[in-house]
Amino acid sequence: MEPTPRPAVSIVIPTHSEQRWNALVRTVASARSQTYAPAEIVVVVDHNPVLFRRTRRDLGGVTVLENLYTRGVSGNRNTGAFHTSTSLIAFLDDDTVACPQWLENLVKPLAADPAVVGAGGGIDPDWEGAKPAWMPEEFLWAVGGSYAGMPTTTAPIRNVWSASMVVRRDTFLAVGGFRTGFGKLGNQNRPEDTELCLRMSALAGGHWMYVPDAVIRHEVPASRSTFGFFLRRCYAEGRGKVAMAGLLDGSESLGSERDYLRSLPRAVLRNLVAATRGRGAHHALKAGGVLAGVAAAGVGGVVETVAGRRTVVAGATR
Known part of the structure; x- marks a missing residue:
């Protein structure tokens, strides 16, 4: 063959x-x-x-x-x-x-x-x-x-x-x-x-x-x-994913993002446990990084949602 x-x-x-x-x-x-x-x-x-x-x-x-x-x-x-x-x-x-x-x-x-x-x-x-x-x-x-x-x-x-x-x-x-x-x-x-x-x-x-x-x-x-870039990038990702959902089939396209978010509390807990057991203060910093990243992405998602609604309202009133 x-x-x-x-x-x-x-x-x-x-x-x-x-x-x-x-x-x-x-x-x-x-x-x-x-x-x-x-x-x-x-x-x-x-x-x-x-x-x-x-x-x-x-x-x-x-x-x-x-x-x-x-x-x-x-x-x-x-x-x-x-x-x-x-x-x-x-x-x-x-x-x-x-x-x-x-x-x-x-x-x-x-x-x-x-x-x-x-x-x-x-x-x-x-x-x-x-x-x-x-x-x-x-x-x-x-x-x-x-x-x-x-x-x-x-x-x-x-x-x-x-x-x-x-x-x-x-x-x-x-x-x-x-x-x-x-x-x-x-x-x-x-x-x-x-x-x-x-x-x-x-x-x-x-x-x-x-x-x-x-x-x-x-x-x-x-x-x-830098931490500043990290926050800006997470914020942009939150905006981008909401904008993407608006182009496709709404929130149904964000199933992977929801699964990912559900996994993050375990990451926070794992790093906090490691920090308390003396494995290094950097674990506590990583736990804080997870929380900060989620917060920045969440803010971005809210901003994009509000912006999208304003666009729809503006278009409907013309």
Whole structure:
């Protein structure tokens, strides 16, 4: 019996700022070094002509495009994805480094099961300095990392993150790709990857897989290691998830968030017990971090709910 041919994969990397040039070079180098060689590497520059010219000049062997849509990472990714012709499309962020087996491991669930519409891999925070003592493992998502409570072996999951993602091209195109205008731009931080995952699953009746062995490292600069950034990120996540629910099927799309919130009291208790048993004061700080993160996300959710209601009322009175 002849072996099943391996599906071809393109890798799309969005970028927007010259300040990330060195990181982008590292990301592209890691994409080139995959044991599962990509058919094409596409770098898409978000409305930055200077960076576009530099990327075309200095990054040989990759396709370099300009964002064809309005400014923002969703349009940036769509530009690259719609350009490709492979059956699978993978995404990396421009501040990540993929391990050599990343793509090979990420593709396995899709090659094995046609019901899998996409997969995501494990993300290890790559701290510029020391990891903050108060940072709870359950909140590593706030710095773009896999967090405590996620599967430790390959398993179905509701959604993955676009920093480390592979999708079936036909399903991705059928839903229109990432929702433009609903993503990361300036101070706005909307979960465009979660929203995409839900639409793709709903259309195809398929599911997503999380592959913890498909590892990337995600850079965490010192500016994102502060408590202030943590609170702002949690607040933005609360707003973003409520905004996402408004676009989809209301609160039904937030089932995973409710399950996650129900797990957090155990994290608080575990850290407090560890602190009282003399295992280190940092456990008490982590318990406080959980409570602060939940509070900030809750405030964000309330603010977005009120803002949404005001929008509806304003529209009805016109």
